Amino acid sequence: MSNEIIKTVGLVAAVALPLWNIPLILKVIKRRSSRDFSLAWVLGVWVCIILMFPSGLMSEDIVWRTFNIVNLVLFTSVVITVLKYRNGI
Numbered sequence: 001m002s003n004e005i006i007k008t009v010g011l012v013a014a015v016a017l018p019l020w021n022i023p024l025i026l027k028v029i030k031r032r033s034s035r036d037f038s039l040a041w042v043l044g045v046w047v048c049i050i051l052m053f054p055s056g057l058m059s060e061d062i063v064w065r066t067f068n069i070v071n072l073v074l075f076t077s078v079v080i081t082v083l084k085y086r087n088g089i
Contacts, residue, residue, distance in 0.1 A: 018067070021075055021078050028085050034086050
C-alpha cells in the first residue's frame with residue numbers, strides 16, 4: 001500500500017472514530033438521563049483530550065491534527081450533554 005493511501009485511510013478513521021460519540025449523545029438525550037455514565041470517566045477522558053490537544057495542533061501529521069480537533073469538539077459535546085442530563089430533566 002502506498003503512503004498516500006495509508007494517510008487517506010487514517011484521515012477517514014480520524015474523522016469517523018469521534019463520530020461514535022453522536023449515538024452516545026443521542027442515547028442520553030432520548031433517555032433524559034446520564035446516570036449510568038461515571039462523571040470521573042467522562043471528565044477524566046475530557047481532561048486527557050484537552051491536554052493532548054496542543055500536541056495535535058502543533059503536529060504536522062494531518063491525521064493526528066484532524067483527530068484531535070474532531071475528538072475535542074465531539075467529546076466536549078458528550079461532556080455538556082452528560083452534565084446537562086446528570087440528574088434527569
